Amino acid sequence: MSLEPSADPAADRRATYDYRSSDVDRPALVDDLMRLVTCEIRADTYSRQLYATDASAYELTPIAVAFPESTADVAGILEYCAEREIPVLPRGGGTSLAGQTVNRAVVLDFTRHMNEILEIDPTGRTATVQPGTILGTLNEALAPHDLKFAPDPAWGDKSAIGGAIGNNSTGAHSLTYGKTDAYIESVEAVLADGTVTEFGAVTRDEIDDRADPDGDLEARIYAEVARILDEDAELVDETYPDLKRNVSGYNLDRLVAEYRGETLPGGEETGEPKTVNLARLLAGSEGTLAIVTEATVSLESVPETKAVSLLCYADLHQAMAEVEPILEHDPAAVEVLDDVLLDLARETAEFGPVTEMLPEGTNAVLLVEFYADDAAHGREQVAGLLADRCPDAAAEGEPAADAPRTDDEHRAIDALEAYEKEARTTFWKLRKSGLPILLSRTTDEKHISFIEDTAIPPAQLPTFVERFEEILENHDTYATFYAHAGPGVLHVRPLINTKTEVGLDQLHGIADAVTDLVVELGGSVSGEHGDGRARTQWNRKLYGDELWETFQELKTAFDPDWILNPGQVVFREDDPTDLREHLRFDPDYEFDSGFDPELEWDNDNGMQGMVELCHGCGGCRGEQETTGGVMCPTYRASREEITATRGRANALRQAMSGEMDRGEAVSDEFVEEVMDLCIGCKGCAVDCPSEVDMAKLKAEVTHEYHQRNGASLRDRLFANVATLSKWGSRLAPLSNAATSVPGARKLLEATVGIDSNRSLPTFEPVTFREWFANRGGSRIAEREAKRKAVVYPDTYTNYSNPAAGKAAVRVLEAAGVHVTVPGELDDTGRPAFSKGFLEKARTTARENVAALSPLVADGWDVVVIEPSDAVMFQSDYLDLLSSDSAERLAGATYGVCEYLDAFRLDEAIEFDDRSTDRSLTYHGHCHQKATKKDHHAVGVLRRAGYTVDPLDSGCCGMAGSFGYEAEHGSMSDAIASILYEQVADSDGERVVAPGASCRTQLENRPTATEKPPTPIELVAAALS
Ligand SMILES: Cc1cc2nc3c(=O)[nH]c(=O)nc-3n(C[C@H](O)[C@H](O)[C@H](O)COP(=O)(O)OP(=O)(O)OC[C@H]3O[C@@H](n4cnc5c(N)ncnc54)[C@H](O)[C@@H]3O)c2cc1C
């Protein structure tokens, strides 16, 4: 099982892009490496810049990027680099938060090719995988066996096993499962000189047999391990904090505990003394000791069920004081959410209702989860917890007779319980709800991750939080406190502007003071996210000079010339790591977009605010099967970083801040390689935690490109599709026949670049508007109507698919709505907007607003059938026009099913269930998903009597005109193939989709028997 794209979209002969820029830095290095290895090596500007960042605050341009396909490739690259002392950096998803995947090095991206699950052994409960395997994908494959890779980092559906080993990752359930190291059985690894070896469990005798301080690299590693066990074990035992979660420095406490056969701080038994697992020494080494090319990991059973309680407190301090007694109840997770995050959640439409369930005065919550054998067991555990910690709450179950009783003081105001999956998921989503809002700040001040990952003994949490707050106050800033209270790992991201010297002082001052506090309280600087550029410098403070030297010696033993990700975990005295260096935004940072933006950006702190918004989390690299949602279809099709929202956002920011040549953002190459492949689906505007709106940025860049270079004939044709459609309809059926003339499509491809494999839309001789006028207007009199609606004749409905318009009129009238269809209007401006003709789109927007505003003022609603046109009124007009009338039009506009659902108009309709016997597979339009409006059609179809399977699908790949453009045909097909698979897996007998482009694409799928109908047509078909 592997994660190869279904086809390489750039391999199409018509594709003019290759995901690279034409200039190559260090071509000799690329040539040399290409002779030695079989995999691709890139050193062009775009590729290097794309790998200059991760999810941290850091940025450093690498030397080159390689995409290894085999262990031999990795060995070849290392051998070459070792001879020349060129640094090398292994990388998974690049989701690290401390900067450990940012270095001046040859980056090895394992997620492209070395992502195979090689073997699953359900009986032995192990899996053998390549390092680029995404954890979410592994767990999907394990699900049929009721097994899982237990450590659950929150971003597991975007991060890889190599990264989990590199960071020794874990997640919310570390109380039960511990960290990644507990699950590494053995690894194949490539050493710094290119030697391929295996690490796993070894006895002391085997270590001694292999150890030789004067031998080859491997022998020297064993010699150093033996030395540490003999000379430093006592020191390690005394110095390492007694914590369940500590990933600062090297994993020496486990090494020593295993050697002594002692129990680890988390309670894990280590087995027979004098045996150590050296593969586990690589856990948390952040790519600095060796490069993992294959790993065998052990697996855990998926729990039967879970139970959750949400304990409510008057403040964070009260909540912190409860953590220790709660742990006596053996929960799987204890997570905290403070007042700032609760307030942010209260303001959201999604979580407002949940927060309303919290008792008045709740300013902090602890989410406590139990794993349970069955529902009754779950209730019993929650009841035991509540009887002890919140006796006033009326628990649903009865506590076990032996449930723990802890201290007498009860601090919780009240508690909520959740047993069903949906309710539990809502509580977990609440816990995670505020962070995206925190990360959506478009100001220069950002919530920076640099001291966000401390681990503190739970008993010390109240003191820690109080003193941390004082430190923040002393440094004139604030932060929120959230995450894994159970193991003492609080995520705290102070608000800092690193573009100023004051900000840099805050960064250093806070980190210095907090690390002092951590050491004083027996904690660790990093409990989960690793050292990286942000925290490596504090390891000496944490562990002392002697162990710091041990770290240096261990590093030297593995990597004599310090070429493996140098400067992380430990540094050389002559090359120290400083958390203030290599920041993405520093006082030297200068932004200049090179042009005046055309759209409204006031809500985003200017276009610059949006260009700088992406924080690099890699959320846009999730797969359809595991992450779901829309973002980002082009990445899912190609698995190229440049086609992910992150890649585009990074490239755009770098092109506008001097990291690339000035003016690069509107150069031919940048537009073609970076912006052109964004299909403008708006998935990122809703799925990205920071709500990066790449479609809007693309519109700006394309507009400026047109201003400077003019637009192609094809772009102008697509922008004017309303006029073309009008003529197409007038000349129908002749116009339809024209494209069937032999050779016509080939000619269109050769002259205009329209894909000859696509069938073009056909036109109806009688338009929707004409049909409505011919029938004599609405059959429901205005005075008898519940509501009155303007059914907008959007271009596609009016000229190509009047059937959907007719269906809408019939259904609305059946629901008692008086309708009208305006004369003249037929274009919302969507095609011009998508193609970057922003002035034209604005003119069209003004015409529509002028024509429709009086009707809106008179109480008419505006109903639009084509989803992207509805969203144009509802959302994009506000980017084009800053006027009250545009806002009023936006507020009065509905997609047709949204309209029926929002006012429950369809409930007045009698449906005939004889017409609804075929079950449906529903694919929503991405623009409706971006505005959270695609669920309406499902509700209406179900009430009409249909059985509906709504797909969690992305964009169809057609994306307006994108799929018609010859050079984009293969990308469009590759995106579509993801949707086709979902359709094939669905039980629905018919496919239904509201969007014209989606329906065209779905008609092209190999098993299609019809062009899918629109939902409104099926609702109309069910009218009795
Ligand atoms: C929103 C968000 C939430 C997060 N939540 C969590 C969480 O709950 N728990 C948690 O632990 N982390 C969390 N993280 C941090 C990060 O996602 C995890 O540490 C993750 O496991 C890193 O995996 P990756 O594939 O992205 O690795 P990368 O970031 O690419 O690499 C991580 C480290 O591993 C090294 N590495 C990668 N591949 C190899 C290899 N083949 N051989 C040797 N070394 C290698 C790299 O050099 C680097 O030092 C979060 C990050 C984000 C953005």
Ligand code: SF4
């Ligand atoms: S675009 Fe959004 S999801 Fe993607 S990396 Fe940036 S912030 Fe994360």
Ligand code: SF4
């Ligand atoms: S608009 Fe769509 S294709 Fe473009 S970056 Fe966002 S999610 Fe990706």
